[in-house]
Amino acid sequence: MSWQPEVDELKRLERLAHQMGGAENVAKHHSRGKYTVRERIDMLLDTDTFHETGALAGKATYDEDGKVKEFQPANFLLGTGRINGRKVVVGADDFTVRGGASDGGILRKQVYSELMAGELQLPMVRLVDGTGGGGSVKSFSDINATYVPVNPAWDHVVNNMGKVPVVAAAIGSVAGLGAARVAASHFSIMIEDTSQLFVAGPQVVKHGRGYDVTKEELGGADVHRSSGAVDNIVQSEEEAFEQIRTFLSYLPKNVWELPPYEKTNDQVDRKDEDLLSAIPRNRRRPYKIREILEKVFDHASLFEMGKYYGRGTVTGFARLYGYPVGYMASDPYILAGGLTAESSEKIERFVDLCQTFHLPIVNFVDQPGMVIGVEEERKGTIRKGVRAVSAIYQATVPMIEIILRKVFGVGGAGMINGHGLHQRYAWPSGDWGSLPIEGGVQVAYRRELEESENPEQLLNSLMDDMEEIRSPFRTAESFGIEEIIDPRDTRPLLCEWVDDAYRLLPQLLGPSSHTMRP
Template sequence: MSRRKIGNSVPDVGDRGYIRQKTAGKLWVRERVDGFTDKGSFREIGSFAGKTKYNKDGSIESFSPGNFIAGKATANGRSVIVGADDFSIRGGHADGAIWGKSLYAEQMARKLKIPMVRLIDGSSGGGSVTLILDMGATYLPPLIGMHDMIASLSEIPVVAAALGPAVGLGAARATLTHFSVVSEDIGSLFAAGPPIVANATYEEVTKETLGGALIHTSNGTFDNLASTEQECFDQIRQFLGYLPSNTFELPPKHNSEDPVDRRDDQLLSIIPRRRQRMYQIRDILTKVIDSQSWFEIGSRWGDGAVCGLARIGGYSVGIISFDCTVNGSVITAASCQKFRRHIDLCDTFGIPILNFADYAGFAVGTKAEREATIRHGSTLTAALYQCDVPYFSIVLRKVFGVAGAAFVDNRVPNMRVGWPSGDWGSLPLEGGINAAYRRELEAAGENRQQLYESILAKFEAVRSPLRTAELFDMPEIIDPRDTRPLVCEWVSMVYDHILPHRLEKVKINGPRVLYRP
């Protein structure tokens, strides 16, 4: 009996592990590879690798294939390396793995300068106590392949889908990525599973209550949530479509039938005249970018921070903005972390950033101080100033304080325009009046509101963004309908004249900034 015949190239429908996989509603490992890759493109590496017992005459007594498969393939026509866990064999534990396969896959992706795709289901190389009996001794826990995994983050796109439990090193493999997605019905992640948690903390938990998909997409551990495994594959393919295959190439250009000179009259009325009223930022974004090109990242976390990828005139761009219906555009510690991660992503892969600005400043109060908001805000500010990809700001409404300044004043010169709805300054005017005129307002007694309104009226006279444009502190106030034609022209110029020169520096000096997930 040959290894290939008894290996895991075809399913053993009577195998207990395979039955468990199917009973849980999960795809088998090779069904996953076929579901993600272009038909017929997967070329496996290590198909004979496994654990074999031989008879005395040299014939095979038994063969257990490794519970990890890997190979080169294409996805939407682009070359990738795919590594996938086989949970049906030893539940993905390390004692069912062939260590060299996973390491080889990671190294090959880095060497070939093509994306690494991890389909995770199990401990994925973490430890197992049974190894101690096999070895006859304990051992210092290794992190095999970690050097290449971390180095790859500054060189090639690395993505992961959690299609079952991601435990221990598997959890690290899921999060040491540029993009991660989890299948809502079957995916989970934790440092250690429920039995170990019960022993360590006396908590009785399930996989879902410990580290289910909804938990980890609301705290930023996973970027995106998917309803099915196939949707995970679709999101990964879509994400990779905006990125180059490595940091030594420009992001790909796609054909777009959306006219670059399109002007949308609805942009005139999206932002209410009353500053206290809310609006939907995504309605603005989708009316400016190429039709059907919006790919949001991390929509379930970040306290209102809006980050994503899109196309302008067929070119890839990164988008940052804020959902004013959440926290009134106030930036929290979680917002800072989300923005920083996205800025680092764009900086790593040379993707220009469009900033649709509406930032009321950093959060204040005891909760904000406990969460170290200013510390995270300083880290975000450093990321904005250190990244060197082209950056353009469209000021929609609020820009206040240090936070607002960091978003619109981080380049020389600052490429920025404002909408007529723009409202900016060191402090939001309403709160600033209460601080600056506190004594007068307190002394006014029952006439306090009348005095407040009279003071506010004086400031309203100089609040118009046109006054700022007269001083040339804002280069231009534009008709909102001109936003798309303007940014299309800008993006085309930076891809033609700036990004190629930036890329030459990367080729000579290597990646400028190490990516930190």
């Protein structure tokens, strides 16, 4: 006598679970150009590596013999799988069952996925498609009462931010807790024309605030491209999954492991001739920072995050001779690369991300300081700028500064912890001080200029005198800058630095002294 009948029933129930919300709902889902939750998981993970947990959770009806007649699975799938051979936890909403709302599912599965990631010390990937919250007010009728809301699994969500990489993709309309689950991550994605993200949907907004807007107008890609609520916008689900795989390839599985090395054929001693003329001699002319980054880091290794938020600062991951690093750089095309409230928040979050997972940071500095003006004062830029500087000073991961051009004011001074070893190299185009000389001379010599019979001639004379003083070689004479280098030597020197950095990293492993926040 065997247990074959029970095994047969198990297989039958699993087949019912794989039908998700039924053929009609699946067809409707496909008609919107969207994949089902199971198709998404198969596309994201390495082939045949998904091991599902809780497939039999759901709602069943029984016949007179006590056998399951109909079965509606919970609208949340969870399990483990592999991405590029490395194990991860996946938690994914099934929109074909009650639109992803929790009144159509079992919240314990969502909680369990977060617990699994934390306890197994594995990256957490969330594929969010629905509210994922308390469902509609119709659920009150089922329990004949209301309730004080609780964010399920939120203790695990917060703890995981300081322990394992967390990635979230909005793959449909997400609101309330669903939107919060997207934001509570180290890296988040939306899909153009497919995803919308908002605290509450258009109908709630219409009744609560009187705004009559569409989903796209309220929380589409055009809204969030520069809102800072998500990191990257992509064109398709396939591109979203590819970015998830790429993001995770730079990070360790948890804070107790080193970031993964990846063999490269790029040479340590590669010296790109174009770097010698990359910075214009005219200090007012901008240049394309991303082209410089491509010439310094390993070929095809750059992965940018948050391109359209805080646009004056560029952040992302790259590799140096196969070793993952974080990079920051100013974009002189955007307010000369100065620190705005938004770019300051971007720096703070990115440095904390690198600190959490022990990625060394390369900072390419052309920083005129915090952006000035009435609008920036109203945004509290000084406080946000100080938070960014504080994040840099609190970081214990190896950090190196490549000074490309400007270093001025509190913002420029805060691009590296100047009280430590602060390894840095300056290009011959370096230009620094408490204030830019062009504006500083007019302020410092205001009275003389006002009293002069020929203020323009006096100003030109003062500027000529200052031009010699501002030479970076004068600073090097007093060891105010440790090394001025040929720009073409940047990659070889950084490759040597990253080797030292990874030799020191093992002693830094473990949780950071301050938990990473979204």
